[in-house]
Amino acid sequence: MRETVTITKPHGRPRQPTEPRWIRWLLTGTALLFLGLFLVVPLVSVFWFALSKGWSTYLASFDDPYAWHAIQLTVIVVISSVVCNGVFGITAAWAITKFQFRGKSLLLSLIDLPFAVSPVIAGLIFVLIFGLQGLMGHWLEDHHIRIIFAVPGIVLATMFITFPFVARELIPVMQSQGTEEEEAARMLGAGGLRIFWRITLPNIKWGLLYGLILCSARAMGEFGAVSVVSGHISGQTNTLPLHIEVLYNGSTEHERIAAFACASLLTLLALVTLIIKSAVEWHTRRTVLLAESEAFEGPPASASPSNRGHA
Numbered sequence: 001m002r003e004t005v006t007i008t009k010p011h012g013r014p015r016q017p018t019e020p021r022w023i024r025w026l027l028t029g030t031a032l033l034f035l036g037l038f039l040v041v042p043l044v045s046v047f048w049f050a051l052s053k054g055w056s057t058y059l060a061s062f063d064d065p066y067a068w069h070a071i072q073l074t075v076i077v078v079i080s081s082v083v084c085n086g087v088f089g090i091t092a093a094w095a096i097t098k099f100q101f102r103g104k105s106l107l108l109s110l111i112d113l114p115f116a117v118s119p120v121i122a123g124l125i126f127v128l129i130f131g132l133q134g135l136m137g138h139w140l141e142d143h144h145i146r147i148i149f150a151v152p153g154i155v156l157a158t159m160f161i162t163f164p165f166v167a168r169e170l171i172p173v174m175q176s177q178g179t180e181e182e183e184a185a186r187m188l189g190a191g192g193l194r195i196f197w198r199i200t201l202p203n204i205k206w207g208l209l210y211g212l213i214l215c216s217a218r219a220m221g222e223f224g225a226v227s228v229v230s231g232h233i234s235g236q237t238n239t240l241p242l243h244i245e246v247l248y249n250g251s252t253e254h255e256r257i258a259a260f261a262c263a264s265l266l267t268l269l270a271l272v273t274l275i276i277k278s279a280v281e282w283h284t285r286r287t288v289l290l291a292e293s294e295a296f297e298g299p300p301a302s303a304s305p306s307n308r309g310h311a
Contacts, residue, residue, distance in 0.1 A: 046267050050260035057254075061261035066234050070243035070262070073151065074220060077239060081158045081219040082212055089166025089211055094200065096167075097174035098182065111164050123157050123228025149231035154239065157225035162215045169211030173204050206284045213280065217273045221266065240266055 051058050061067065092111060096104055114122065128134045130147040140147060147153045181203075185195045201208075223241040230237040234246060240262060247259035 043267060046260055046263050050257065050264040053257055057257060058261050061258035064258065066238070067243060067258070067262060069235050070238050070240045071265075073154070073238070074240040076151070077155055077158050077226075078216050078219045080155045081162050082216050084159055085163045085166050085215050086208070086212055088163055089170055090204075090208065092167045093170035093174050093204075094196075096171055098179055111167050114161050114164055119157075119161055119222065119224030120228055122160050123225035126153055126157055126160075126225075126229050148229055149233065149237060151237065153229040154226050154237060157229045158219050158222050161222055161225050162218045165214040165218065166208065166211035169207050169214070170204055173207035174200075177203055206280060206287070210277065210280050210284070213273055213277050217270060217277075220269055220273075 050061075092107065095101075096107065117125075127148055129136055130140060130153065131137050132141060132148075134148075147156070181199050182195050185199055190198070221241060222239075223245075226239055227242060227245075230239070230242060232238060232242060232246065234243075238246065244259050244262045244266070247255045247262065250256065250259075
């Protein structure tokens with residue numbers, strides 16, 4: 001006679017912490033104090049100084065054409081970086097997780113390179129390559145192509161700083177999914193592009209969105225690399241962080257209030273990005289928990305062959 005083994009979920013009470021109460025209170029209080037001093041207080045101070053002269057002064061800070069140009073340039077840089085790094089991240093993650101080839105470890109190391117290089121050094125690299133005294137400087141000057149102290153240089157520097165985020169989010173997701181679905185679709189005659197749109201992309205959409213959110217947040221606040229390649233030309237190459245620095249170093253109180261007003265705009269964008277990031281994390285965690293629950297419980301009893309036979 002065949003034995004039937006039934007697996008049930010444990011229904012015990014959650015394990016209680018064994019540490020003394022005062023230790024838990026001390027650790028919790030230390031964490032809250034640290035967050036308050038280094039996160040909440042700076043955020044509140046930005047809005048406090050931005051609104052210290054009232055709403056009219058706050059709104060008047062954005063009447064400056066240089067401020068609007070900085071906002072527009074920041075949007076252009078963020079969109080360009082997110083689109084290019086999204087394409088690169090998907091391509092690199094697909095190549096690394098779906099294929100075996102020589103140099104895979106080298107490619108992974110190169111993807112992580114911007115994490116190890118200072119943003120200022122990254123900007124200096126582009127100056128040494130595309131600057132007037134750089135490797136390609138004279139050729140670019142002869143063909144009237146301007147990269148350094150222009151928008152293309154800002155976009156390149158921002159892309160360099162932000163390109164690991166999408167790839168690094170997608171590689172673990174694709175590795176956990178394996179290649180069985182793609183191989184089955186290939187055996188059924190589907191082409192590579194159709195496999196990507198119908199199978200790969202739907203499976204990685206939340207990881208891709210998470211990586212794009214991180215990439216856009218990093219691109220919005222990038223200062224070091226952009227500061228080196230931009231030249232700080234007001235109304236031409238100043239992004240919003242650079243414009244804030246120029247205003248804060250100004251000699252009048254109005255300029256400093258305008259700096260905090262622009263900083264509050266960046267802060268609001270960061271908070272919106274954080275909310276979207278938390279929503280994506282919640283949805284991803286919920287999807288994983290539902291999948292694990294279904295795998296643990298197995299198929300419903302009505303779908304078993306014995307039940308169908310008795311029916």
